[in-house]
Amino acid sequence: MSANELRQADKTHLWHPFTQMRDWCAVGHDPLVLVEGRGSMLVDAAGREYLDGNSSIWTNIHGHSHPHIVQAIQKQAAKLAHSSFLGLTNEPAIRLAEKLVALFPLGTLSRVFYSDDGSTAIEVALKMAVQFHQLTGHPERCHFAAFEHAYHGDSSGAASLGGIAAFNDRFASLSFPVVRVADLTELEALEPRTVQSLAGIVIEPLMQGAGGMRTWPTGLLRDLRDWCDRNNVFLILDEVMTGFGRTGKMFACQQEDVIPDFLALAKGLSGGTMPLAATLTTERVFAAFLGDYAEMKTLFYGHSYCGNPLGCAAALASLEVFAAERTLENLQPKIQQMRVLLDELGGETHVGAVRQCGFMAGIDVARADGSPYPWQEETGARICLAARRHGLLTRPIRDTLVLMPPLCFDSGQLADAVGALRTAIREICGEN
Numbered sequence: 343m344s345a346n347e348l349r350q351a352d353k354t355h356l357w358h359p360f361t362q363m364r365d366w367c368a369v370g371h372d373p374l375v376l377v378e379g380r381g382s383m384l385v386d387a388a389g390r391e392y393l394d395g396n397s398s399i400w401t402n403i404h405g406h407s408h409p410h411i412v413q414a415i416q417k418q419a420a421k422l423a424h425s426s427f428l429g430l431t432n433e434p435a436i437r438l439a440e441k442l443v444a445l446f447p448l449g450t451l452s453r454v455f456y457s458d459d460g461s462t463a464i465e466v467a468l469k470m471a472v473q474f475h476q477l478t479g480h481p482e483r484c485h486f487a488a489f490e491h492a493y494h495g496d497s498s499g500a501a502s503l504g505g506i507a508a509f510n511d512r513f514a515s516l517s518f519p520v521v522r523v524a525d526l527t528e529l530e531a532l533e534p535r536t537v538q539s540l541a542g543i544v545i546e547p548l549m550q551g552a553g554g555m556r557t558w559p560t561g562l563l564r565d566l567r568d569w570c571d572r573n574n575v576f577l578i579l580d581e582v583m584t585g586f587g588r589t590g591k592m593f594a595c596q597q598e599d600v601i602p603d604f605l606a607l608a609k610g611l612s613g614g615t616m617p618l619a620a621t622l623t624t625e626r627v628f629a630a631f632l633g634d635y636a637e638m639k640t641l642f643y644g645h646s647y648c649g650n651p652l653g654c655a656a657a658l659a660s661l662e663v664f665a666a667e668r669t670l671e672n673l674q675p676k677i678q679q680m681r682v683l684l685d686e687l688g689g690e691t692h693v694g695a696v697r698q699c700g701f702m703a704g705i706d707v708a709r710a711d712g713s714p715y716p717w718q719e720e721t722g723a724r725i726c727l728a729a730r731r732h733g734l735l736t737r738p739i740r741d742t743l744v745l746m747p748p749l750c751f752d753s754g755q756l757a758d759a760v761g762a763l764r765t766a767i768r769e770i771c772g773e774n
C-alpha cells in the first residue's frame with residue numbers, strides 16, 4: 343500500500359488514543375506514517391528522518407532497532423513466543439525476575455509479578471495491598487491516597503488514582519474514592535481515621551509526567567517513606583515513566599535511597615520494544631498470601647500475556663545493553679548538556695518555566711507577559727507540529743512541551759532537538 347492508501351484506510355477504520363478524531367480525519371491532515379526506527383531516529387514513509395524527542399511516548403531507552411535487543415527478540419520468537427504463566431513458567435521470565443530483584447538491596451524487593459502495561463502494573467499493586475490488609479486483620483484499610491495531578495494509567499482502577507480532571511471527571515461514576523492530597527503537609531494533616539482507612543499511597547517519584555512534567559521537592563520521597571512507616575501505609579511507587587535511567591539513576595527511588603513496598607515498572611522495561619510490565623514487592627507482602635488453598639488467600643489476578651517470553655527476552659537484553667554500553671555513566675554529561683541548553687531556551691520570550699529531572703524535561707510556553715495561552719488554542723500541539731517540520735517528533739501536555747529523548751541521544755542530537763523546539767516556538771508564538 344502507498345502512504346496515501348495507508349492514510350486513507352487509517353482514517354476509515356482506526357480510532358487513535360487521546361485523539362480528537364474529527365481533526366485526525368480532516369481532509370487537510372496527513373498523519374505521519376512511520377516505517378522504520380534507527381537509534382534515536384524515526385523514518386516516515388517518504389524517507390524523512392525525525393529525532394524521537396519523546397522516546398515514542400516515554401518507552402524507548404537505547405534507541406530503535408538496537409541490534410542486541412532485536413536479536414534477543416528474534417531468537418526468542420523462533421523458540422517460544424508465548425505460553426501461559428498460569429500454572430506454567432518459562433526461562434526468560436525467570437531470568438528477568440532474578441535480574442530485576444538484583445537491582446535492589448538484598449531482601450528488599452524480592453518478588454516480581456508480570457503484566458502488560460503501566461496501568462496493569464498499578465492495578466495489581468492496588469489489589470495486593472488491599473488483600474494484604476484483609477489477610478492480616480485490617481480489612482478497614484481498603485482506600486488509597488494519591489496526589490493532585492497524578493497519572494497512573496487509564497484502566498478504571500488506575501484512573502481512579504489520577505488527579506487530572508480532563509481525563510477522569512467524566513468517569514467519576516466508575517471510579518473508586520481516593521484521598522486526594524497536594525503535598526506532604528496535606529497528608530500529615532489527614533484525620534487519624536482517614537489514615538487508618540488507607541491501604542497505600544501512590545506517587546510518581548521525583549517527577550509527575552502526564553500531569554505536566556512537575557518536579558517534586560528534593561527529600562519528599564524520603565519523608566513520604568517515613569510517613570508510610572509511621573502509619574503502616576504501603577508506599578506504592580509508580581516508576582512507569584521514571585524507571586530505567588530517565589532520572590539519571592536506574593530508578594528514581596534510588597535518588598533518595600527509598601525502597602517502596604510496591605514498585606510499578608512498564609514503559610522502558612523492555613527497552614521500549616514490547617508491552618511488558620512488572621510489579622515488584624517484598625517478601626513480607628508475599629508471605630501473607632501463603633496458606634492452604636481452602637483458606638482462599640490466593641491472589642486471583644492475572645492476564646493472558648503475563649510473563650510473556652518475548653517481552654522478557656527483550657527486557658533482559660535491554661538490561662544487558664545498560665551494562666555493555668555503560669548507559670547510565672554516559673548519560674551524566676548529557677544531563678548536564680540538557681541543563682545548559684534548556685537554560686538558554688528559558689530565555690526565549692514565550693518560554694515560561696522549564697522543569698528538568700535527569701534526562702526528562704517539561705517546557706511551559708506562555709505569552710510574553712507570562713500568562714498562559716487559552717488551552718483551546720492548542721498552542722503546545724501547534725508548536726510540536728511545527729517542530730516536526732524541523733525534524734523533531736514530540737507531543738505536548740497542553741502547553742507544556744515534553745523533551746524526553748532515548749538515553750542514546752548524542753550531544754549533537756540533543757542540541758538539534760532543543761534547536762527545533764526553539765525555532766518552532768518562534769514560528770508559532772512570534773519572536774517577541
Ligand SMILES: *Cc1c(COP(=O)(O)O)cnc(C)c1O
Nearest residue numbers: 459460461493494495551582583
Ligand atoms: C504511562 C504511565 C502509566 C500508564 O502506563 P500504560 O502502559 O500507558 O498503561 C502509568 N503511570 C505513569 C507514571 C505513566 O507515565
